[in-house]
Amino acid sequence: MSDPARPERIDFSGFEAALRRQAAERAQAARTPTVPTANASRSRLTEVELSWIEKRQEHWIRFGRVAQERILTRRTRVMSFRPGAIFAFVRWTANDYGTVTSRIDVVRAVAPGEPYTTLPFVRPGGDILLHIESWPKVQQVLAAIDAVEMAGVDPCDAAPDHWRHVHNRIAAGHQPRPYTLERHRAWLKRREIEG
Template sequence: MTGFLTRVHLHYGRDLFNNYIRFGIPKYRDDFTGREAYEYYPAGAIFGYIKWQANDYDTKSWRFFVLRAGDDTTPQQVIYGITPGAEILADISGKERVQRFFKAIDQIEARDIDGSDVAPDYWVQSNARINSSLDPLPYRPEQHRAWLLERAVS
């Protein structure tokens, strides 16, 4: 991979919006204030990005992305707050769907597996299931071992 980095804008505005990382390991982070920062991810890194926004009455928008950072040779989708963009493995919107997706992530993390180490195909499949009103399938230990072996040889 190249030295190319994907920049993620993290921003918090009390009771108005919150853009933050659920999982992922950045190469480095620039903190500007207690409420705003940039994190930089190397090409190939997988991370979970939450965009929450409210209005005077309740939650206006709640989206969760599982993204893979790319480089100048990989196709990337434009996402506000991600520069220059990233490959979307999962795009979940709506409070109920995001909460159901978080339950699947919680189950994975309960087995001491970081979401950034999960097989990308699992995120794509879980995205399709959530958007079809189905729950994601459990992430099986043998599935994880197979992904780690595949990643080690490529």
């Protein structure tokens, strides 16, 4: 019988051995290089789900450099964009009585760990440069995109500040200033200096 004043000795040898084994496994894992998998590389991309239901719903990309494309169903596909890529995402929905929603967003895809704003059908989200609702205003944005293309510049390469400018001017009820080659050259010089 044990003495009540003296506690029994507990054997920790098995516990200490398990701790040493776990520490060795962690050290080995830290030394082993990781090979990126398809899912890991996909997680670095911004994914946009596009869908089309005749006379009901249309989601499409107006411009953007697509890194990957996956077809999920006959009516649904997913477009992926690399960090830093700028794209325009248009959403239109209707019911039996006509158009319910019309929206366009110009978004910059973000890198992992970078802050972002959530947006429906965009995973994880992005840096929203322009967000316009209602078909007349969406048409103004589409005209601004056409104007950039007519100036000889791919809208993906236009200065992000231009899309913020277009957003602010249209939201205030004014016409946006055109994007010129001079402005584009100034943006390229600024990016060269900053980068």
